[in-house]
Amino acid sequence: MLKEDKLVGRIAKAARSISGRRDRGALRLGIGDDAAILSPQGGKDWAISCDAFLEQIHFLADVHPADSVGYKSLVRAASDLVAMGAAPRYFLLTLALPESRTGSWLDAFLAGMRRAARYLRMQMIGGDTTKNPRVSIGVTVMGEISRGHAVTRTGARAGDLIYVTGRLGGAQLGLELLRRKIARARNLRGAWQAHLYPRIHVKLGEWLARNQVASAMMDISDGLSTDLSRLCSASRVGARIRAKEVPSVKIPKALRRPAHRLKSDELEMALHGGDDYGLLFTVDPRRRALLRRAPDAASLACIGEITSKRQILLVDDDGTRPLRNQGWDPFSTK
Amino acid sequence: MLKEDKLVGRIAKAARSISGRRDRGALRLGIGDDAAILSPQGGKDWAISCDAFLEQIHFLADVHPADSVGYKSLVRAASDLVAMGAAPRYFLLTLALPESRTGSWLDAFLAGMRRAARYLRMQMIGGDTTKNPRVSIGVTVMGEISRGHAVTRTGARAGDLIYVTGRLGGAQLGLELLRRKIARARNLRGAWQAHLYPRIHVKLGEWLARNQVASAMMDISDGLSTDLSRLCSASRVGARIRAKEVPSVKIPKALRRPAHRLKSDELEMALHGGDDYGLLFTVDPRRRALLRRAPDAASLACIGEITSKRQILLVDDDGTRPLRNQGWDPFSTK
Secondary structure, X not given: OOHHHHHHHHHHHHHHHHOOOOXXXXXXXXXXXXXXXXXXXXXXEEEXXXXXXXEOOOEOOOOXXXXXXXXXXXXXXXXXXXXXXXXXXXXXXXXXXXXXXXXXXXXXXXXXXXXXXXXXXXXXXXEEEEEOOOOEEEEEEEEEEEOOOOOOOOOOOOOOXXXXXXXXXXXXXXXXXXXXXXXXXXXXXXXXXXXXXXOOOHHXXXXXXXXXXXXXXXXXXXXXXHHHHXXXXXXXXXXXXXXXXXXXXXXXXXXXXXXXXXXXXXXXXXXXXXXXXXXXXXXXXXXXXXXXXXXXXXXXXXXXEEEOOOOEEEEEOOEEEEOOOOOOOOOOOO | OOHHHHHHHHHHHHHHHHOOOOOOOOEEEOOOOOOEEEOOOOOEEEEEEEEEEEEOOOEOOOOOOHHHHHHHHHHHHHHHHHOOOOEEEEEXXXXXXXXXXXXXXXXXXXXXXXXXXXXXXXXXXXXXXXXXXXXXXXXXXXXXXXXXXXXXXXXXXXXXXXXEEOOEOHHHHHHHHHHOOOOOOHHHHHHHHHHHOOOOOHXXXXXXXXXXXXXXXXXXXXXXXXXXXXXXXHHOOEEEEEHHHOOEOOOOHHHOOHHHOOOOOHHHHHHHOOOOOEEEEEEOHHHHHHHHHOOOXXXXXXXXXXXXOOOEEEEEOOEEEEOOOOOOXXXXXX
16 A cells, blocks of 8 residues: 555544544535545535645744644635635645654644634545645635525625624634743643634624624634725725724733733734634624624624725724724735 | 725636636625525535645645646635535635736636646636745635545455546656656657646546446545545555556656756656556455446556455555555655
8 A cells, every 4th residue: 555545544533533523514425535425405505715834934833833833724714615604514635744754743624723623623535645744734614504694705895893702813813822841831831722723603604694784794813904805996996994802812911011012002012913713704884783782792892984985994093093904915025 | 985895896807708607506696795605406415625826835836837827726725515425516715816917827827727627627716815935825616416425545355446536747747757857748748748737537427426336535745645644544544555557657768868867767757756646446356347338447456445444455466565645745844
């Protein structure tokens, strides 16, 4: 048997326990043939998306444990489904790795991916495995949603309220801590957990789509300033954000000492930090009251409103200024 | 606007012309949002598969022109759909590349991919773009097939006849020529075309599935000896192959000079050479006569039969010997 086939066998075996679902749902044929076969049910649409997660670009070999790499590679891909309001269902894994990572590193990677799959109730249905000098991960995800209910980025209208979930900038803070090797202290657990094992708002995304509460929605993966500008550009609108309302990560006191000096303050992390995977969505003010019944309602913050003038403004104590798009860009030369 | 967004814009623009289909089919929402949205039609199953195509592993920067890389990355992924009998429909492209390849290299890559998409009548519906020191391509493909008609690898039974399409080993010969820089001569065109721009048997695959003629099917991507052993293993059977019946590539006379000495002879190339993307399938002998009406019937060759004893034998003038699995393995240390 080829080494590749043995490796595929190990991954397929792990995938059987990766399944977060008991019922077969639409799945007719999973891993092991040329392609997986799905029998879609009537009245449902499918959302499909893919995401690359590459060593030295998206994660660092000496900073990120293998189980976090496995966990995050699935969660960040599924986040795009949640941002349409779809329920995550299936995924395919393209995994290229050096032979030195086919042992314990791969086991830990698959354990992290299994944890994410159980949490999201997703099932691995296929993939491709090959050798590469650096770890290179591609995840394709599929989710189900009632026909016609997907929430795009294009529906925001002037006057709509802008909402985000959770505290923004947590993942950025976690990364800075991990890079300084001061993260694993128990009292900083919250800070690095948000970076290594992000939680996403599956139930909220589904609820917002099902009840047609969100007029536009996306996830915040590259930072609020970047992703809000993408949403506004797709909807051909602008936005006014109130700095005071932006729910920023809290930098622990222990980290305010000069020895640990961080690159950014709390608001900067919240505005530009990537990797949070919270939801960013807009709501017609007449539907605002419905949000009280939303899952995770306590995690919601209204940070501003959509404007017809196509620019993004930040209002703080000093007045109003344009909010520059400073989120994460893989092609940036910074 | 971020550099990444500009690049995505360029790829999306190319994708609009990449579309090989005029009707929207099941597609509700394509490139530009968090995920693509499909509305599957009743009575159809979906086949889905993904494939990695990596610089220095699957293609060589100094040997393979960018348009061939674009062309092959889609065709080889679609080949897995054809091997189930499905009609290729949609694809998602994950593309990681160094900044130096975002200019003319990317244009040529997209032109090659466009050529493949038109030929296969496939449409790009999503993707992900990022930076990487080496080009790393992931393609996810989706195809449609009548419910329950997909042909797996598991249905071969003792006594079934074994068929392949086309001449085997052509892509391997082409690669050896390209590596020796003697390929581009006009009189060797056929030899390198098979390697750079393979054709696949879309109509035949669909026909074999629709008419339930094939009992098991897969594509030959890693070489006949490797892929036949995978099909037999999945079906829990063995096979007997007649060397004389294996349709081998013809090595041109000009290449028989000692200066050009090739690593393998014609039969070895046919048995172990990868990258051909022909179909390998089995047929109950009582259904054999139906094959006369198959598309591409002239390209079919019956090379042996399935046996109940789980070993793969090669019969030639010297007698009968086991056929060792010597196809391409990315983890091989050869």
